[in-house]
Amino acid sequence: MSTDHSPSDMAAKPPLALIAGPTASGKSDLAVRTALAARAAGRESVVINADSAQVYADLAVLSARPTEAEMRGVPHRLFGTWNGAQACSAANWAEAARLEIAAAHAAGALPILVGGTGLYIRTLLDGIAPVPPIDADVRAEVRSLAVEEAYAALTAEDPARAAALAPADSARIARALEVVRSTGRSLVAWQAEKSGGIGDTVTPKPLILTPDRAWLYERCDRRFAMMWTDGAVAEVEALQARGLDSALPVMRAIGVAEIAAYLGGTLSEADAITAGQQATRRYAKRQYTWLRHQPPADWPRAMLDSSSIEVAIEVLLRQ
Secondary structure (H helix, E strand, O other): OOOOOOHHHHHHOOEEEEEEOOOOOOHHHHHHHHHHHHHHOOOOEEEEEOOOOOOEHHHOOOOOOOOHHHHOOOOEEOOOOEOOOOOOOHHHHHHHHHHHHHHHHHOOOEEEEEEOOHHHHHHHHHEEOOOOOOOHHHHHHHHOOOHHHHHHHHHHHOHHHHHOOOOOOHHHHHHHHHHHHHHOOOHHHHHOOOEEOOOOOOEEEEEEEOOOHHHHHHHHHHHHHHHHHHHHHHHHHHHHHOOOOOOOHHHHOOOHHHHHHHHOOOOOHHHHHHHHHHHHHHHHHHHHHHHHHOOOOOOOEEOOOOOOHHHHHHHHHOO
């Protein structure tokens, strides 16, 4: 995710404010407050979702999607846009986000991208590798292998990629192996041909939220407990009633499995809440790790407490 821009480039390329951070870190509130500050300065803004759970209409509660009251009159886009029966890939989202960003710029508004899904952000800015569809027979054969067998095969067929992966990373191993077997080229070779990214056509104004871990985990725990009483159980009941494929992203969202176990009688309410809180903390930790290492080192980081929020807004709105 390159952000090398000369002063002349920044003047010529429209701005894209970007707020990234782990779940429960205060991104949504900061986005709205930034939009209101921009409005007070004479410029409208549009908040655009970059969270892979908040795209689904079915997960208003479990994804902590902003309510109308929390939006405070600021236009929000790509929140609850997809039906859970339809998977929203990073490419699907990036295409929709490009259109929303272009529409905001055309209207003279500031697009404010907000979310914690690193793959979404990276795909939007850097583009996506044009890997052809994987042959169904190849995929079935690869997915039937034990992870040890798949890793050994990948070591023989794509040693460079195998060396970059942990031997137990079953998902990435399977993906790399099916790509090289189906296309005859390594995944790395395909990734070198990424296209469709907008990173070179905008002036990113990023801010990465890096809150104190203990504070963040307490927020995760408290928020999941509130979700439980605010409709999360009914939300999962409604999903189950639809008979959706368990492999769909909406069915694998944080909290769904834990609440489903409670509804199925295999977990008590207390144990289901504890399990959901633990899953949320683990997700936040993964996001935190990605955000520490993947975005450019010169992207500003912030703890974001009550004394720093005005500074954060200034960073996002700086000319």
